[in-house]
Amino acid sequence: xxxxxxxxxxxxxxxxxxxxxxxxxxxxxxxxxxxxxxxxxxxxxxxxxxxxxxxxxxxxxxxxxxxxxxxxxxxxxxxxxxxxxxxxxxxxxxxxxxxxxxxxxxxxxxxxxxxxxxxxxxxxxxxxxxxxxxxxxxxxxxxxxxxxxxxxxxxxxxxxxxxxxxxxxxxxxxxxxxxxxxxxxxxxxxxxxxxxxxxxxxxxxxxxxxxxxxxxxxxxxxxxxxxxxxxxxxxxxxxxxxxxxxxxxxxxxxxxxxxxxxxxxxxxxxxxxxxxxxxxxxxxxxxxxxxxxxxxxxxxxxxxxxxxxxxxxxxxxxxxxxxxxxxxxxxxxxxxxxxxxxxxxxxxxxxxxxxxxxxxxxxxxxxxxxxxxxxxxxxxxxxxxxxxxxxxxxxxxxxxxxxxxxxxxxxxxxxxxxxxxxx
Numbered sequence: 001x002x003x004x005x006x007x008x009x010x011x012x013x014x015x016x017x018x019x020x021x022x023x024x025x026x027x028x029x030x031x032x033x034x035x036x037x038x039x040x041x042x043x044x045x046x047x048x049x050x051x052x053x054x055x056x057x058x059x060x061x062x063x064x065x066x067x068x069x070x071x072x073x074x075x076x077x078x079x080x081x082x083x084x085x086x087x088x089x090x091x092x093x094x095x096x097x098x099x100x101x102x103x104x105x106x107x108x109x110x111x112x113x114x115x116x117x118x119x120x121x122x123x124x125x126x127x128x129x130x131x132x133x134x135x136x137x138x139x140x141x142x143x144x145x146x147x148x149x150x151x152x153x154x155x156x157x158x159x160x161x162x163x164x165x166x167x168x169x170x171x172x173x174x175x176x177x178x179x180x181x182x183x184x185x186x187x188x189x190x191x192x193x194x195x196x197x198x199x200x201x202x203x204x205x206x207x208x209x210x211x212x213x214x215x216x217x218x219x220x221x222x223x224x225x226x227x228x229x230x231x232x233x234x235x236x237x238x239x240x241x242x243x244x245x246x247x248x249x250x251x252x253x254x255x256x257x258x259x260x261x262x263x264x265x266x267x268x269x270x271x272x273x274x275x276x277x278x279x280x281x282x283x284x285x286x287x288x289x290x291x292x293x294x295x296x297x298x299x300x301x302x303x304x305x306x307x308x309x310x311x312x313x314x315x316x317x318x319x320x321x322x323x324x325x326x327x328x329x330x331x332x333x334x335x336x337x338x339x340x341x342x343x344x345x346x347x348x349x350x351x352x353x354x355x356x357x358x359x360x361x362x363x364x365x366x367x368x369x370x371x372x373x374x375x376x377x378x379x380x381x382x383x384x385x386x387x388x389x390x391x392x393x394x395x396x397x398x399x400x401x402x403x404x405x406x407x408x409x410x411x412x413x414x415x416x417x418x419x420x421x422x423x
Contacts, residue, residue, distance in 0.1 A: 046139060197229045343400055
């Protein structure tokens, strides 16, 4: 079954995937069963049901979540998404992945995630603001600059972050810019934040290509998802000379073996909200998109897009995960057998949380870095993390996902050991 626009719907429970990845990596590392069990559980789960007054005077109930997976290495960090398919299991899985992502990049955070079950396209701007502010009030007791710092995610943006910051600040009686990241620049946001996930992904791909002797100017790429992450990645790849032959979003997908006109396509998307209607490629389905011949496939949409059912049809040589959890364990096994390299989400798409960390630091200091400094620091962080993952992979004979998990779990486990168990 597909949701409107031929966007494949997640076919496997995200939490099942996250737990399988954790337990597999934990056993391979020789972690004690009780430690694996500890790491498999979120430390705090908050579910809220709250009313919002609609423009026509009706009162509508909404359901939301905030999950904090782990605090061993620092306060929790993770985005808030507005999507009709949000579930508790999904949010727990995303919070868990954030813990590992922060550990891979050696950021002083644990993982968190939040979400509201809503299709924001059905709300007016005033309704969206009221929903955001009420949800923020409902979770305000468990967030804060030293506790849990939300950020943007699917269908949330700098304006939503501004409403969250303002609501929290009014509740606390003082402006608190460090409570949230991804804010507008005028309210203490960081230069370079909006494009950070896509930019960080391209930094990883650039360095991987340099290490492996790959000429990116002779490389083709396919990108599933053309929002903030996929669109930014497409722009940076185009600037590097990569031929982007296929892209897809919720409205469908496009293919041109000669390479799509990415600047024009981005302009069309910004004007219309979707890629549908762009006259510059052959319309195809998102299922066909994933099977296109290419050198690099970047799944940057939803989780569970590459599964045991379609992994055999993938013709890319390298997969760089822009989305969280786009590949199921069954697909991972198929890719290993077929010799397809996967650079995992907890490394490849960590640019967003890395620049969010920079924004948090700037907020605490009440000082703004210039964009060149932000991008330089981001490149350094992403490249160092890639080198560390590649070193573990080479030393222990592991695929990159297992190597990234090994690196993350060792860091989190050591923090747990050093802190001990209270009381």
